[in-house]
Amino acid sequence: MTPFSYARAGDSAEALRLGAVEDAAYLGGGTNLVDLMRETVATPTTVVDVTGFADTIVETDGGGLLIGAAVRNTALAEHRTVRTRYPMLSRAILAGASAQIRNMATVGGNLLQRTRCAYFYDTDGSLCNKRSPGSGCDARGGFNRIHAILGASDACVATHPSDMCVALAALDATVHLQGNGGRRTLPFTELHRLPGDTPEFDTVLDHGELITAIELPAMPFAARSTYRKVRDRASYAFALISVAAALEIEGDRITDVRLAFGGVAHKPWRALKAETVLRGGPATEAAFRDAAIAEFADAKPLRDNGFKPELATRTLTAVLMELTGAPAGAAA
Template structure:
């Protein structure tokens, strides 16, 4: 591990002061950043402990929730308002990692976790443009069962590993950020980047910026929402594909819908094309299939994950069918 200095922030302003500079990192639960440092992938010169800061969940005036970045994943999944008003989020969190990790991991850390691509972590023998820009991407022609089928590039085919982030993308969440340039907000779907020619950049955050909160808007029909994760093992495995969805159905017609995919792209994938196909139409299996096909029209599966488009289509049909059946 590369030598580094350590400081504990007393509040958000102190964290930003201590975190000024390009070679600093913030420590919350440490469930990803510590692994990255052990593998010498992350090499911060200064580690800023923000544990316990920004750890509240409060109601907003608009009827949504403001979730502090230091809230533990378990606490968020167990929160009464989340379970009743945003069940898709609670289910997504509980589908990720292990209970021990969820007890430690924070919302901000979950959002900023990096890919679990095997080649990214193989510092001794694999080329990875995300880890070493310009070196190449061994995953493209290697074992790529868990890799991207949409939004990838010749430089990187890695996927984003988070379950929680898929639900946040579907729920139209907003990210609150603070930094040297002041506080700002951005749509959650704009936080993470597609790889393009620079897969080393996962997000649009500037150096030293700190995520302070995630805001969920009031979304009444999110009470009818669900998350489904398809994986090789029943627990402690990353998604081959996953779906977060909320559905508003009346008299067999879809009034509104939110859908996001996981396990298929470099970022949580908001399925806007699928939503557009469904909105205003019938809640039928044929419509669900058409929506999936529209979203995946430009999919480019790799050698080992050619099964993903069909698997994702069948999973979407099942999830939306269950939600429509509950509405009926």
């Protein structure tokens, strides 16, 4: 681990001052940052502890929720309002890690965790444009079972690892930010970047900018929502495919829907094409499958992950059938 200085910020103003120096990093739970520092993937010269900041979950005037960036993942998953109004979010968090990690991890830190691509972590010999810009991408011709099939580039095929972020993308969340230039908000779906030619940048945050909160809008039909994660083993594995879905049905028609996928792209993937296909149409297995096919029409699988489009189609179909109340196993 590269030597660094440590400071615990008393408030956001102090955090921004400390975080403005070159190569500074904010420390939430540290469940990803510390690992990256141990592997010398991340080498901050200054680590600014922001765990003492807002860790409250409060209802907004509009009927949504404002979630402080320092809220622990366990507290968010167990919050009664989250479990009843936004069950997909609670289930996504519980699918994401062990209880010990959830007890440490913070909401803000979860948003900023980095890819689990093995080549990104291998500092001893693997080429990785995300870790060392311009060096190459060994994942493209290497073992790429978990890698991206949407939105990738010649420079990077890594996937975003977070489960919680997939649910937040589906829920139309807003990110509250504070920087030395003031405060701003950002739609959650605009926070993370696709790799393009600069995969070393995961988000659109300015240097030193601090995530202060996540806001969920009032979305009554999100009470009928869920999250499903498909992985190689039941624990300590990242998603091959995951689906966050909320469905509103009147009669036999879909009046509204929110969908997002994990395990398919460099960022949580909001499935806008599939939503458009479904909205106003019938709530049938055939319609669900057609929507998934439309979403993955432009997928570009790699050598080892050609199964992902069909797996994503089957998973989305099964999840939406579950939300309609169809018997278990009605969709393969």
